[in-house]
Amino acid sequence: MTQTDFVQIFDTTLRDGEQSPGATMNVEEKVVIARQLEKLGVDVIEAGFAVSSPGDFDSVARVAQAVSQPIVLSLSRTKQADIEAALRSVEGAKRPGIHIFIATSDLHLQRKLMMSRQEVIDAACWAIEFAKKHVDYIEFSAEDASRSEREYLLQVFGEVIRRGAVTLNVPDTTGYAVPEEFGALFKYLIENTPGGRDVRWSAHCHNDLGMAVANSLAAVRNGARQIECTINGIGERAGNTSLEEVVMAIKTRADVFGIDTHVISEQIYPTSRLLSQVTGLSIPINKPVVGENAFAHEAGIHQDGVLKDKKTYEIMRPEDVGLSSNRLVLGKHSGRHAFAERLKQLGIDLYAVDMNKAFERFKKLADLKKSVYDEDLLAIVTEDAIRVPERYELSYLNVTSSSMAVPHATVKLKVDGVERMENGTGDGMVDACYNVISKITGISPRLERYAVKAITGGTDALGEVSCLINVDGVTATGQGAHTDIIMASALAYVNALNKLEYSRGRFKPVVVDEGP
Ligand SMILES: [Zn+2]
Numbered sequence: 001m002t003q004t005d006f007v008q009i010f011d012t013t014l015r016d017g018e019q020s021p022g023a024t025m026n027v028e029e030k031v032v033i034a035r036q037l038e039k040l041g042v043d044v045i046e047a048g049f050a051v052s053s054p055g056d057f058d059s060v061a062r063v064a065q066a067v068s069q070p071i072v073l074s075l076s077r078t079k080q081a082d083i084e085a086a087l088r089s090v091e092g093a094k095r096p097g098i099h100i101f102i103a104t105s106d107l108h109l110q111r112k113l114m115m116s117r118q119e120v121i122d123a124a125c126w127a128i129e130f131a132k133k134h135v136d137y138i139e140f141s142a143e144d145a146s147r148s149e150r151e152y153l154l155q156v157f158g159e160v161i162r163r164g165a166v167t168l169n170v171p172d173t174t175g176y177a178v179p180e181e182f183g184a185l186f187k188y189l190i191e192n193t194p195g196g197r198d199v200r201w202s203a204h205c206h207n208d209l210g211m212a213v214a215n216s217l218a219a220v221r222n223g224a225r226q227i228e229c230t231i232n233g234i235g236e237r238a239g240n241t242s243l244e245e246v247v248m249a250i251k252t253r254a255d256v257f258g259i260d261t262h263v264i265s266e267q268i269y270p271t272s273r274l275l276s277q278v279t280g281l282s283i284p285i286n287k288p289v290v291g292e293n294a295f296a297h298e299a300g301i302h303q304d305g306v307l308k309d310k311k312t313y314e315i316m317r318p319e320d321v322g323l324s325s326n327r328l329v330l331g332k333h334s335g336r337h338a339f340a341e342r343l344k345q346l347g348i349d350l351y352a353v354d355m356n357k358a359f360e361r362f363k364k365l366a367d368l369k370k371s372v373y374d375e376d377l378l379a380i381v382t383e384d385a386i387r388v389p390e391r392y393e394l395s396y397l398n399v400t401s402s403s404m405a406v407p408h409a410t411v412k413l414k415v416d417g418v419e420r421m422e423n424g425t426g427d428g429m430v431d432a433c434y435n436v437i438s439k440i441t442g443i444s445p446r447l448e449r450y451a452v453k454a455i456t457g458g459t460d461a462l463g464e465v466s467c468l469i470n471v472d473g474v475t476a477t478g479q480g481a482h483t484d485i486i487m488a489s490a491l492a493y494v495n496a497l498n499k500l501e502y503s504r505g506r507f508k509p510v511v512v513d514e515g516p
Helices: 013-017 027-040 054-066 080-089 106-113 117-132 150-163 179-192 212-221 243-252 265-279 300-308 336-345 355-368 374-385 429-441 485-506
Strands: 008-011 044-048 071-076 096-103 137-143 167-172 200-205 226-229 328-331 371-373 392-400 408-415 418-425 446-454 463-471 474-482
Touching: 008 200, 008 243, 013 027, 013 044, 027 044, 027 054, 027 265, 044 054, 054 071, 054 080, 071 080, 071 137, 080 096, 080 117, 096 106, 096 117, 096 167, 106 117, 117 137, 117 150, 137 150, 150 167, 150 179, 167 179, 167 212, 167 226, 179 200, 179 212, 200 212, 212 226, 212 243, 226 243, 243 265, 265 374, 265 474, 328 336, 328 355, 336 355, 336 374, 355 371, 355 374, 371 374, 374 474, 392 429, 392 485, 408 429, 418 429, 429 485, 446 485, 463 485, 474 485
Parallel strands: 008 044, 008 226, 044 071, 071 096, 096 137, 137 167, 167 200, 200 226
Antiparallel strands: 328 371, 392 408, 408 418, 446 463, 463 474
């Protein structure tokens, strides 16, 4: 294997991933995720679709400035306004790039674009030529490639290579391909496209039939040297290729693939956990690599084997993906030094954390529960890092309920620093508490998602509540962690309202085309 021969990992968690329902992230959250992606060792970050909204533009620009190793891209259609916005958004990047796409299947040409095949080629060539005057790194995507005519793809790809595209992406936009067929398509394109051997070929797969990872790996075996993927596989519909799965497949089966990625696999679990916390989208327990059960060997016969020799049933070591076996870490008597030391071991950048605040929160938590786990620490630190300016602050909560009485809540909330108190009732304790908070803030959003989960085991576990609220199409997620789930629910709701106010004050969403 030569130094240049590796599979480039293109992460689109912040673009394709964020486009999926319920995965909304604000600018601050995207920056936190991007920093973690850099630590994870991804080669390319697709930070957004700059022209789609001022919020997206701002996110791409902030991410571009926040990282220095990865190439930072914005998605762009072949229109001049798109390209100009995309180029401006990555101006601050150390390694800027642009990702231009246009559909190539007859279905898309006739039904969506209303363009002829020649018009599509002309548009693509014009776009690449225009962008190439300003930036060197250009990726081109033929949207719906897996359902496009092969000869036509050769023509499109040949032309864009001639105009200066350096990475050619072949998306299975609808998740329709099967591995043998998709792999053969790469072999055909690489061998037959004029100039095809001098560029990097990329696979972008969707998981509608559960084959995104298999299709991406088939592409690699047939010459693709970039995989587009997302953390936890989030993305449109059934999601994208999941980063942790392809990376660990390539690593674990090095005998088959004979190639490597730049990903630091020990950062996989922290990244997965961080994204789940930021979006509030939980990870299925049986999810490969990062699911709670991925390394649990509870079935008697397996457990017996694992105890005798781990290799009997374990093909990867939990520590290789960053899951520490030594999870019980700190308690009430742990000092500041031990706390900082553990954060460092977890790969957290201490300069990015307000240590005084974080330590104070740790102490409070340690008072409430006996053992503080790694997951608890990550929760403390991220909650702090993704905090937006707060209009509302919860200062007091009293909720009562019994089998005989209607649930009743009293809430004191600081609004722009001024304390206000209200009380009211609801169907349940959480409902009562949310009703009163809405009464005080004057905002009655639609609650689209509400989920509770215990971060760690035991009845004194830190309960994590995540909610997704929607007011006139503007959505915001909120997270709250507390040993009391009603309190965690209130914190999550207030957090979501703060983020909503933050977004509403800054951006108005504009909806455009979805992309590959
Ligand atoms: Zn996609």
